[in-house]
Amino acid sequence: MTTKKQGKVSDQVRRAIERCGRTRYAISKETGIDQATLSRFMSGAGGLSTEALDAIGELIGLKVTQTTPTRRAGTKGK
Numbered sequence: 001m002t003t004k005k006q007g008k009v010s011d012q013v014r015r016a017i018e019r020c021g022r023t024r025y026a027i028s029k030e031t032g033i034d035q036a037t038l039s040r041f042m043s044g045a046g047g048l049s050t051e052a053l054d055a056i057g058e059l060i061g062l063k064v065t066q067t068t069p070t071r072r073a074g075t076k077g078k
Helices: 009-019 024-031 035-043 050-060
Strands: none
Touching: 009 035, 009 050, 024 035, 024 050
């Protein structure tokens, strides 16, 4: 079974923002997040507060889920 590595949560949020169909300007206006802050986050030059992430998640319908990592054959859990 092949699994696709999802990467960092911040990268997943960036991809979700890019796919949501809203402009960064619209996201900024609808969430109250400063445009410069959002721009820095999207370029990877800055982070967002948990409040800002919550606002974006609610706006674009983003749901965070946890997956169970798979262990490689022959390794022992600690």
